Amino acid sequence: MAGQMQAIKRRMKSIDSTMKITKAMQLVASSKLMKTRKRLDEMKPYYTQVKDTCAEILEYSGKSVYSPYLKVNEEGKDAYIVITSSLGLCGGYNANVYKMLNEEVKDGDLVYMIGNKGYAYCKNHRNVELNTQWIDLNSTLEFKDIVRMTNHLLDEYVAKNIKSIHIIYTEFVNNITFTPRNVKLLPVDQSDLRNEKSTELRKQTLFEPSPEEVLGSLIPMYLQAVIYGYLVESVTSENASRRASMENATDNAQELTDELRLKYNQARQTAITNEVSEIVAGANVE
Amino acid sequence: MSKFHLKIVTPKGTYREVDVDILNIKTTDGYIGVLAHHIPLASGVDISEMNYKIDGQTYEFAIAGGFLYVGENEVTVIGNAVESPEEIDLQRAKEAEKRAQSRLEHPTDDLDIKRAEIALKKALVRINVKGLK
Numbered sequence: 131m132a133g134q135m136q137a138i139k140r141r142m143k144s145i146d147s148t149m150k151i152t153k154a155m156q157l158v159a160s161s162k163l164m165k166t167r168k169r170l171d172e173m174k175p176y177y178t179q180v181k182d183t184c185a186e187i188l189e190y191s192g193k194s195v196y197s198p199y200l201k202v203n204e205e206g207k208d209a210y211i212v213i214t215s216s217l218g219l220c221g222g223y224n225a226n227v228y229k230m231l232n233e234e235v236k237d238g239d240l241v242y243m244i245g246n247k248g249y250a251y252c253k254n255h256r257n258v259e260l261n262t263q264w265i266d267l268n269s270t271l272e273f274k275d276i277v278r279m280t281n282h283l284l285d286e287y288v289a290k291n292i293k294s295i296h297i298i299y300t301e302f303v304n305n306i307t308f309t310p311r312n313v314k315l316l317p318v319d320q321s322d323l324r325n326e327k328s329t330e331l332r333k334q335t336l337f338e339p340s341p342e343e344v345l346g347s348l349i350p351m352y353l354q355a356v357i358y359g360y361l362v363e364s365v366t367s368e369n370a371s372r373r374a375s376m377e378n379a380t381d382n383a384q385e386l387t388d389e390l391r392l393k394y395n396q397a398r399q400t401a402i403t404n405e406v407s408e409i410v411a412g413a414n415v416e
Numbered sequence: 417m418s419k420f421h422l423k424i425v426t427p428k429g430t431y432r433e434v435d436v437d438i439l440n441i442k443t444t445d446g447y448i449g450v451l452a453h454h455i456p457l458a459s460g461v462d463i464s465e466m467n468y469k470i471d472g473q474t475y476e477f478a479i480a481g482g483f484l485y486v487g488e489n490e491v492t493v494i495g496n497a498v499e500s501p502e503e504i505d506l507q508r509a510k511e512a513e514k515r516a517q518s519r520l521e522h523p524t525d526d527l528d529i530k531r532a533e534i535a536l537k538k539a540l541v542r543i544n545v546k547g548l549k
Contacts, residue, residue, distance in 0.1 A: 172429035179425045180494055183485045187458050273427060335456035338445045347444075347460040348483060351494070358427065 149383035156376035163369035177359040203293035213364040214248030221375035230310040299360040300367040308367040420452040457486040478545040513539035
């Protein structure tokens with residue numbers, strides 16, 4: 131009897147210490163989530179503005195404008211930027227990205243991996259060319275590095291080493307819903323950016339010094355803004371996912387300790403009752 | 417004087433949203449002044465000083481490159497970084513200037529020079545704008 135009680139006690143202790151850890155992680159994730167969400171909200175007006183402006187200019191400049199970024203490359207590899215996490219214990223966040231990755235990325239494609247988890251997965255399960263130059267971006271969130279990465283990608287694109295650039299990221303819908311998405315960044319899909327409110331006047335838009343040069347500087351800016359926006363969004367999803375799964379873990383641990391406490395008390399009561407009846411039986415004999 | 421709507425956005429969010437009389441800004445082609453009812457225009461913005469006027473009052477800013485788009489009575493400036501004189505850290509700008517200058521005097525490779533030149537330009541613009549106040 132006492133052995134059973136001890137075993138229950140030991141389990142309760144271990145669950146308690148696990149609960150402390152999950153609780154702490156939940157708190158850390160919530161505070162990180164608040165920070166990245168704020169960043170995402172600040173970021174939003176910038177990247178929607180850049181996107182809208184880009185859309186308008188592409189529309190009014192017409193099809194005649196030549197830009198190496200609008201031209202479709204026939205040769206070269208498909209490049210994917212994949213955003214995963216570097217730390218575990220964040221629920222299905224990474225698994226969902228892998229699912230998307232397996233659907234979209236073919237063997238031999240070039241993958242620019244952000245996050246250690248995705249790197250380990252691809253190295254063990256997929257036969258793709260991995261570039262890990264920017265693997266830490268999900269923790270540093272440096273805009274400077276995004277600029278460097280974009281410049282590198284654009285150079286590769288113009289040099290015809292890659293024929294398309296995609297990004298696989300996790301869209302942040304709300305605190306409990308995240309969906310992985312695959313978006314094509316280059317060649318710029320003009321129909322994707324279209325908006326309807328075109329007027330006669332705007333068709334005479336002046337480009338200084340020339341439409342080519344304006345697009346040449348706008349498109350890199352557009353890519354930087356979009357990649358940065360998606361990165362911040364993915365990190366927000368990661369933190370929200372971690373917070374949710376840690377909350378569940380803490381709740382489950384609490385439930386388990388409650389159950390065990392009941393069992394423990396029952397066992398203790400049984401032991402006392404036994405002892406009492408033994409004493410009474412002993413007294414009766416005399 | 418009729419006003420137009422000016423919106424300045426940076427990666428840190430919407431920086432200013434005001435109705436102004438005139439916007440003076442340096443495009444990649446040189447300085448221009450934008451008044452209300454300007455013809456639609458799209459252009460890159462140089463690392464430079466920028467200012468707008470509201471009822472005779474001038475507001476100065478330093479802009480670290482970006483993009484200008486003039487639409488129908490709404491003007492959008494997309495800046496990599498925009499700062500008013502109050503926000504500029506003079507100490508930091510001066511240090512950046514020194515660093516860039518020493519790099520230019522002892523260049524190591526090709527890419528370094530370009531970056532140092534940009535850094536120097538940004539620092540000088542900031543110091544200038546701070547001095548204008």
